[in-house]
Amino acid sequence: MADISIAPQDDIRAKDTPLIRLKEIYKIYQMGDETVHATDGISLDIYRGEFVAIVGKSGSGKSTLMNIIGALDVPTKGNYYIDGHDTSSMTDNELADIRNRRIGFIFQQYNLLPKLSILENVELPLLYQGVKEPERKIRAMEELEKVGLKEKAKMRPIQLSGGQQQRVSIARALASRPSLILADEPTGALDSKTSREVLDIIKKLNDEGNTIVMITHDPTIAVRARRVVRIIDGKVDFDGSAEEYGKL
C-alpha cells in the first residue's frame, strides 16, 4: 500500500485515487471595490462511478465550481487534480486535451453549433482527438443511436426539440468516452416530462459505470443522484448521500 503514493499516477491508478480532487479552491472576482468569492475554499473528492448532484441557490457558485472541474476556467487559488494530474501546471493545450479526452460536457443551453448537422456536432470531440473519417462518423452515429436520434443525424440542431437537442449534446459528451460527465442544469430548459427522460438517460449512463457530476437547483432531481453536495456562498455546506439529503 505504501507504494501507491510514489507510483506514477498515470500508470497505476489505485481504486482509491479520486478521479477529481479539489483542494482549497478559490475563485475570486474583483468587481471594482467589491471582491466576490464565487468559490470560497472548496475541497472535494469525487471517485470513479459516482453520481454527484451539486445543489445550491442561484449565485452560490455551482457553475463556477463546475467550470473549474471541467477545466474551462482556472481557480484563483487552490489545486485541482484530475486523475492525479495537477491542472495548475498545465498549458493551454494540455487543458484542451483534458477537456477533450477526459470530460464530456452537457450544458443547460445545449451549446450545439447551429451550422453543423447533428452528426457533425457529435463528431467534434472525436475530430479534435484526431479520429479519422470513417471511424469518426461510425462512432458518432453509435452515440446518436444510444440517445435514439439516429434518424435525425443529418438535421440541424434548430430542427429538433429542446429535449432532442439535449440528447444530442449528451451523445456529443459521450462520443469521446470521457472519464467524467459534467452536466450544468441539463434539464434547466426542459419541461418536466422531457426532464425525466433526459435524467433517465443520465442515470443509465451512471449505471453503466460513468462518473457524473450534475448541477441542479431542483431538490427532486438532486435526490436521483447517489451523492449530493450543497453549496452555500461558495462553500460546501452539505456533502452526503442522496438519502441523507432527502431527509434534510
Added chain:
Amino acid sequence: MESFKMALRSIAGNKMRSFLTMLGIIIGVASVIMLVSIVSGYMNSMMESFSDMGVDQINVSVTNTASRTVDTDDFYEFLDENPETFAYLTPTATVNGRLKYGNDTMSGTSIGGYSEDYLTIKGYEMEAGRNLSYSDMAGEKRVAVMGYYTAWYMFGSAEEAIGEKIRINGNVFYVVGVVKRQDEDSLEEGGMDDFVWIPYSTAGKIARTGFMSSYIITVRDVNDADAGVTKIEDYLYSVFKDDDLYSVYANSEMLDQMNEMIGQLSMMLGGIAGISLLVAGVGVMNIMLVSVTERTREIGIRKALGARRGVIMTQFVIEAAVTSTMGGILGIIMGSVMTVLIGTAIGITCTPTFGAVLLSFGVSVGIGLIFGYMPANRAARLNPIDALRSE
C-alpha cells in the same frame, strides 16, 4: 485537411458573411487591375504613336540672312565631318500646291521636297519603281515618288502609277516609284499613305526659295541625340553667331518628357491603387473582426470540446485564406474582363498587366489573412468559459 474541410463547411454555412468578405476583395482587386491595366494600355498606345515619329531624328531650322547662310551642301559637309554621330540628312521643303492628274485634283495629298535619304529616315520601303536618287537632286529632275493611297487613287495600283505624268502647280512630274503601304487599318485621303515626294532641289526651284530652311538629321544611336543636338548647335553658332537664327530640336526630347510624364503618372497610379486596396482591406478587416466577435461563442464551444488553440487558429486562417483567395480570383476575372471591355470601348488595346494582377491579389489576400489571423488569434486565446459566456 480536416481543418480545410471544416473551413469550407463554415464558408458555405455563412454565405452572406463570406460573400461580403469576398466583395471587398473582389472590388479591390478588380479596380486595381482595371486602373493599372487601362492606364498602362493608354500609355503604351501613346508611346507607340510617339516612337512612330522617329526618335533618332533631330529637326533643324535655320533663318538665312543676307550675310550668313547655311545651305544643304554645308549640312552635307558637316555630316561628313561627323560620321560617327550622324547618319542621314534631308531638307524638308513643304510644297503648297495642287496635285493634278488629268482633270482630277487631289486635295489632301501632302507634297514635299526631300533628299534620297528620306525613305530611310522614315523607315519606309518601296512598293514599286525606284526611290529618289542623288542624281535627281543634282539634276533638279522632275520626278516624284508617291504614297500607296495616292498611287492607288490616281492610277488604280502602284505598278500602274510608274511612268505616269502628274502636275504640281502646273509643273509636270513623272512618277518613278511608289512607297509600300504604311497604314494597315485605313487607306484614306490625307492619311499616312497620301503623299508625293520630289527632289528638294526641284522643290526649291519651283518655290523659288534659294535656301532650304528645315532639315531632318538622324543620329546613329538614339542615346547620342543630345550630343548630336549640341554638335549641330555649335556648328550653327559658328556660322550665325546668333542663336536666334536657328533652332535644333531632337524628337527624343519629347520622348524624355513622355517618359517623365509616364513616370509621374505611374506613381500617381500606384497611389490610387494603394488607396483602393487599402479601402478594400479595411472592409475585409471589418468583416473579419465582426465575424470573429460574432463567433466567439462558437470558439468557446469548440474549446470546451477540446480544440487546441492551434486548431482553432488554423480553421479561421484557412477560412480567411479561402475566402480571400476566392475573392481574389473572382476579382482577377472581373477586373480582366472589365479591362478588355473598357479597352475595346475606348479603342485602345488594354491587357491586364501581370504586375497589377500579382500586386492586387497579393495585397488583398495578404490583408484577408492578416485580419483573419489577428482577431482569431485573440479569440483563440480566450479562456474557454469567457468565450462561452459571450453572446
